[in-house]
Amino acid sequence: MELHQVRYFLALCRTLNFTRAAEACNVTQPALTRAIQRLEDELGGPLLYRERSLTQLTPLGRTMMPHLEAMVRAAEAVSQAAADMRRQTPLLRVGLADGLSASLIAGSLAELERRFPGLELHLQSDDQKTLIESLLQGETDAALLLDDGELPERLDRWKLLHEGCRAVFRQGHAFEHEACVKLPALAAETVVRGDGWGGAWVRLGGETHRLRAASWDQAQHMVAVGLGVALLPQHVAVLPGLLGRPVPDAGDMRAVVLAAVNGRMYSPALDGFLKLNRARGFTAALAA
Template sequence: MQLQFHQVRYFLALARTLNFTRAAQECNVSQPALTKAVHKLEQELGSALIHRERHLTQLTELGKMILPTLEEIFAAAEAVRLQARSYQKKTVARLKIGLVPSVSAALITELLLELARIIPNLRVDLCEADASGLVTMLLNGEINAALVGDAVELPERIDRWPLFEERCVLVLSRKHPMARHTVIPLVDLQEVVFLERVGCDLAARFKQACFVNHPGPKVMHRSDQERYLQQMASAGFGAILAPEHAPRLPTLAAIPIEGDPVRRGVQLLAVAGRQYSPALDAFIKVARVRDWTDALHKLRRASAPASSNDKVSKAGAQGAGSLI
């Protein structure tokens, strides 16, 4: 069996759009050419990948099963092509990424390292803004991609790819009385003094989920700098609501809330129809096939308290992430 690169590319476009016309436009080929290539791919695999019934197009069970594998194959092949092209051009490959305050840069550092290995001249610019600000920056061409939560309305011109879902936890000093809890009861939240992260997209969801029948949360201190709030929490000024993945100071504990009432998804955004640079194209492909469950597990483990025989890692000591 010999798979052709263009056949895989056409099938992935069709799997994404479920429309032969739009898939052909996305691949810049005629619809008959795309249909013929997908049919040849089905012949190579010995079974149908696409089921067409009038105007309805769906993946078959085989199509659904092999889709992740073909995405990985395509991403790897693109990475090789990009590396060769980069070597020939010897030009700086710029990648500008925006993050909302509730998404830590620690989430994408390993991903960016993967890209840097295949793009030696990669230059990454990171910036932070709220979701609406990042969407505006995307449309204006100030950034190439953005990672935001799922509680934001997006214009049709923005493409989105869900990456993962996670719970939020209460972050407080290890000397705080509640730090001894394994789970924070919902009723106890009414007594907590909170430190609020200005512009965080989790605040409204937290209030709706945990304080619908009670006034609150009780916010006493605010800042637009995460490190300031972590230092204040460490000193005992209050608690922070943060995504579970967010790295934190070793003097802080992260305690789950009863019933995990605050959960959110993280999605990757880019402008639809805009030509991707090789660096952006590789970033999107690698992000979409990444094992985010494993990545989140590593971050949580890195933020866990060190044992008496271990040294505190620099990543945990510096901290990064988001707060309400």
């Protein structure tokens, strides 16, 4: 597959007109048509319905479009970066959904600072809904969100990690001597429950709604004064004086995804940020 073939196809997706696409790409229409035919040959079927008055994407064309668009963006990222660096101070605005720690992306931020000296870096924390709105409005460039199955179509998202569950308790608790905590052992405990904790709580068959916290921090403070045991996602930092042990039977507590708005041009810093975090293995890094 060749870069120019894919560029021509994307121009056709925008214009849905062979003449206008050829003009936009600065080639003759026969050259554009030939390139599209070769791409169709490789992809194993027509990408467009060619009718006299109407050019439309086929299902294959629609399926391939976003993937090819991502490839062209990646292919052009470096030349784009050079142009952007001359034009403006690099700016990167990253959002973290409530409860997600910046420790997840801290390493990538340090690398961006090294790579793009003078980078203006804004971190924000907000509830998921507000962050999604901010992404769509172009006020946030990328965000770490929880995959709740309700992310809008317009967001590209890449799975970063599935986080298991960890029981957090005070020093001196019997769990201290265990490598991990089994579900039946938790049934005998007073468990601090958090809002929106999802599946893990249901799997516990939790009936104790007596102790509820609205944040991981609140839950840990309740544990610290001896009110009970809290269940936290694996990577949430444990407060001093508390200990944590994994609860493997509880399954995944949440899935964290990296999200950016599709179809938008990436700044060099955003491109670097997304690539660094997509390339990394979060699950392995957390286990280490």
